[in-house]
Structure formats: structure tokens, C-alpha cells
Amino acid sequence: MALTEHKKPEQPDSGILVVNQSRPTKVNCWSCGAMRAAHFCQECGKVQPPTPVDYFTFFGLPFRLNLEPEKLEGEFYALSRHLHPDINAINSDREQQWSLEKSSQLNDAYRTLKDPITRTEYLLRLQGVQLEEQSKAATEEARRTGKIKKQVVPPDLLEQVFELNMQLEEMRMNKKMGEPDRTLERELQDSRKQLQDKYNGLLQELQAAWNQWDGLIDRAEQGGSVLEEDRIAVRDTMVDVLNRRSYLSNLLRDIDEVLES
Amino acid sequence: MAYSTKVLDHYSNPRNVGSLDKNSAEVGTGLVGAPECGDVMKLQIKVNPATNIIEDAKFKTFGCGSAxxxxxxxxxxxxxxxxxxxxxxxxxxxxxxxxxxxxxIHCSVLAEDAIRAAIGDWKKKNGQHSQPQAQPVEQRA
Structure with a gap:
């Protein structure tokens, strides 16, 4: 399948398990007519026009969440060297334009994939999850049914977040007045430890979900069938973990900020 | 991004900050959050049992100016x-x-959620299970 036929990330088909069949395979080079790999012609080495592909495909990767950071980094540097606009400065205008566009695509792809959290978020978006719209969707559901809205994070976590924010506010005030409250400070330090443990636990949960996801991808790639409900279950687990994680990481950041101020 | 003058007014001079006795039967408490931004919002209402009119409301929000x-x-x-x-x-x-x-927009969604949650809590305390309210009109909205 040619790269241009690959689905754009903005229009994910969430109904099926996406298997990345469109590794940057071979297409005719615009310059010499030979078959090429995605980014350059294998025969004459010319940079190829940018195509709207997702970031996994850009790197020729399957949609797996476990990846080797060193390998990705190596690939990034190798591609950077060849795509850099300076290197292509002596080429035709359109090649310069392409190398510029592809460099920026490369940077976005690398930045997104190298971080485990943004990588997961990106995959979820490809799977049709609108992370920014969850709250709104749940509110609409509540309006429709007249029930209390289903909160996207567990109530006890919200309670904890609220209480800690109250303490942080008090601590900030104390510090401003030049009267730091030692008891409160110790309490915050204790809370910080607990939150860090919780946070680490979440990362383990995420890792377990990654492994499940990759298992599904592997099965699909080997031609096995993957149940829709399995795909949705893993996907929703990841969404849930990321939601809780964002609260915890904000809290840890705020506690550090207050304790170190 | 610039905030509107109305946002700035509420932000620098917020109305009804504080809390009500959450154990009172007349008080409903809603605690909601949006993971998109990490905001948390607590909104409380005090309802007159004879008229069902909300006589007092308090809030405490940790979040951005819009929230x-x-x-x-x-x-x-x-x-x-x-x-x-x-x-x-x-x-x-x-x-x-x-x-x-x-x-x-998610900030406004959070505020609507908070109202709904506070009323839901009050109803639960007062033995009214949250029935669909004025549903025909709302569904068309």
C-alpha cells in the first residue's frame, strides 16, 4: 500500500484495530523512477515529498507502545542528518521545501514518540479517543439522563487533590508572611512521598496496559483476530491511568514548588 | 491569551468564596474536576426546604482564571x-x-457539573433520587 493511501491521524478509524501495514515501503522515486523507501530514494538518494502519515509510520514502526529509545534516537539522528535543510540547500527549490517540511515532521514525530506519556496519548488519539473532550462528553451524558455526571477520575482522588490544594494554599500564605508552619511542611512532605508511590504505581499500571496493547498488535500482525472488546478495554484502561496521572503529576509539581520556595 | 474584562472581574473579585457546613441536610456539595487541566472545583448550595430555593452558594476552585x-x-x-x-x-x-x-470551554463545563453535582448531593440527602429534571426541554437543547 502506498504511503499516500494511509489514513491521516485526524481521521482515525477507531472501529478496527489499526495495524500499521504501511511501513514506509517502496514507491517510485519522482526523480529517477526507481523504487524508494519512504523518505529517500534508495537508488539516487533524493528526498521524497512529505506525505501525511502518523508518527509511528513516519519512523517505520508498528503501533506498539514498547519501543527502544536508543533505536528511535538513532533513527532520528540518521534521518535528521539527511533531511536537514542545510544539507539540501544546494538542491532544487522543491527539494528544499520538502526537506524543510519533512524535518519539521520528523521533529514533531520524535518529540511525541520519545516521551512515554505523549506517545501513549498520541496512540489514544489515533484510536479515536478525544482526551480533551472527556469531561464535556460525560456532562452531555448526564444532561441526557438527568443523572449525576460520571466523574472521569475517582471521587476519593478528587477529594485528596482538593485537600492538598487547601494545604498548599495555606503553606504559600504562611511563607509569604514569613511564618512557615513546620507541622504543615512535614505533612506536605509525607503527602509527597505517598503521592510519589501512587504515581509510580500508576506507571506500572500503564506498563501493564502497554504490554497488553502490544500483545494485541502482535496478534493482529501475525494474522490472528483481535476482539473489539479487548481493544476497547485496554484503550480505556490507558485513558483512565493517564487521567489519574495528570492529577498526581500536577500535585507533585505544586508541592515541590511550595516546599522549595 | 487575554481574558475578558468579566473574567478578570470575577477573578480579582470572586463572589461567594468559602464553604458551607457539608453535614447540614440543607446543604448540597459538589466536587468536580477535569483531568484535561487538573482543575478542581467545589461548589456548595444551601436550599430552603420549604421553597426549594437556593438561598446561599459558596465555592472554592483551584485552577485557572476562567475556572x-x-x-x-x-x-x-x-x-x-x-x-x-x-x-x-x-x-x-x-x-x-x-x-x-x-x-x-471546559472550565464552563466544570461549573455546570459542579452545580449538577451539588444539587444531586442535596437531593440524595433529602431522599429525592435525582429524577430527570424538565427533561423534554433539556433534551432539545
Whole structure:
């Protein structure tokens, strides 16, 4: 399948398990007519026009969440060297334009994939999850049914977040007045430890979900069938973990900020 | 991004900050959050049992200026309304009043959620299980 036929990330088909069949395979080079790999012609080495592909495909990767950071980094540097606009400065205008566009695509792809959290978020978006719209969707559901809205994070976590924010506010005030409250400070330090443990636990949960996801991808790639409900279950687990994680990481950041101020 | 003057007004001079006795039967408490931004919002209402009118409302929000302004406005609006009237407040009304930009719409959603959650809590305390309120009208909205 040619790269241009690959689905754009903005229009994910969430109904099926996406298997990345469109590794940057071979297409005719615009310059010499030979078959090429995605980014350059294998025969004459010319940079190829940018195509709207997702970031996994850009790197020729399957949609797996476990990846080797060193390998990705190596690939990034190798591609950077060849795509850099300076290197292509002596080429035709359109090649310069392409190398510029592809460099920026490369940077976005690398930045997104190298971080485990943004990588997961990106995959979820490809799977049709609108992370920014969850709250709104749940509110609409509540309006429709007249029930209390289903909160996207567990109530006890919200309670904890609220209480800690109250303490942080008090601590900030104390510090401003030049009267730091030692008891409160110790309490915050204790809370910080607990939150860090919780946070680490979440990362383990995420890792377990990654492994499940990759298992599904592997099965699909080997031609096995993957149940829709399995795909949705893993996907929703990841969404849930990321939601809780964002609260915890904000809290840890705020506690550090207050304790170190 | 510039905040509208109304947001700035509510932000620098928030109405009804504080808390009510959450154990009182007349008080309903809603605690909501949006993982998108990590905001948390607590909104409380005090309802007159004879008239079902919301006589007092308080809030405390940890979040951005728009979230604070949205909840401040929400407390202003629910006061003096019956619980059923308060349930018709929509996040879009808040967006309009505060001229919130698209990236801040979730703040108004949070405020609507908080009202709904507070009323839900009050109803639960008072043995009314949250029935669909004024449903025919709302569903068309």
C-alpha cells in the first residue's frame, strides 16, 4: 500500500484495530523512477515529498507502545542528518521545501514518540479517543439522563487533590508572611512521598496496559483476530491511568514548588 | 491569551468564596474536576426546604482564571433560583456571559457539573433520587 493511501491521524478509524501495514515501503522515486523507501530514494538518494502519515509510520514502526529509545534516537539522528535543510540547500527549490517540511515532521514525530506519556496519548488519539473532550462528553451524558455526571477520575482522588490544594494554599500564605508552619511542611512532605508511590504505581499500571496493547498488535500482525472488546478495554484502561496521572503529576509539581520556595 | 474584562472581574473579585457546613441536610456539595487541566472545583448550595430555593452558594476552585470566574458566576446565578431552575443553567450560558475562548470551554463545563453535582448531593440527602429534571426541554437543547 502506498504511503499516500494511509489514513491521516485526524481521521482515525477507531472501529478496527489499526495495524500499521504501511511501513514506509517502496514507491517510485519522482526523480529517477526507481523504487524508494519512504523518505529517500534508495537508488539516487533524493528526498521524497512529505506525505501525511502518523508518527509511528513516519519512523517505520508498528503501533506498539514498547519501543527502544536508543533505536528511535538513532533513527532520528540518521534521518535528521539527511533531511536537514542545510544539507539540501544546494538542491532544487522543491527539494528544499520538502526537506524543510519533512524535518519539521520528523521533529514533531520524535518529540511525541520519545516521551512515554505523549506517545501513549498520541496512540489514544489515533484510536479515536478525544482526551480533551472527556469531561464535556460525560456532562452531555448526564444532561441526557438527568443523572449525576460520571466523574472521569475517582471521587476519593478528587477529594485528596482538593485537600492538598487547601494545604498548599495555606503553606504559600504562611511563607509569604514569613511564618512557615513546620507541622504543615512535614505533612506536605509525607503527602509527597505517598503521592510519589501512587504515581509510580500508576506507571506500572500503564506498563501493564502497554504490554497488553502490544500483545494485541502482535496478534493482529501475525494474522490472528483481535476482539473489539479487548481493544476497547485496554484503550480505556490507558485513558483512565493517564487521567489519574495528570492529577498526581500536577500535585507533585505544586508541592515541590511550595516546599522549595 | 487575554481574558475578558468579566473574567478578570470575577477573578480579582470572586463572589461567594468559602464553604458551607457539608453535614447540614440543607446543604448540597459538589466536587468536580477535569483531568484535561487538573482543575478542581467545589461548589456548595444551601436550599430552603420549604421553597426549594437556593438561598446561599459558596465555592472554592483551584485552577485557572476562567475556572475561578466560571464557578464564581455559577454561585451568583444559582442564588435565588429553585433547584429545578438552577439545573437549567448550561455551560454555554457561562461561555457567553464570560466570553470564554474555545480552549477554556471546559472550565464552563466544570461549573455546570459542579452545580449538577451539588444539587444531586442535596437531593440524595433529602431522599429525592435525582429524577430527570424538565427533561423534554433539556433534551432539545
Amino acid at each position: 475561578i470566574a466560571s464557578s464564581s458566576l455559577a454561585t451568583e446565578w444559582v442564588k435565588g433560583k429553585t433547584v429545578d431552575e438552577a439545573l437549567t443553567i448550561r455551560n454555554t450560558d457561562i461561555v457567553k456571559e464570560l466570553s470564554l475562548p474555545p480552549v477554556k
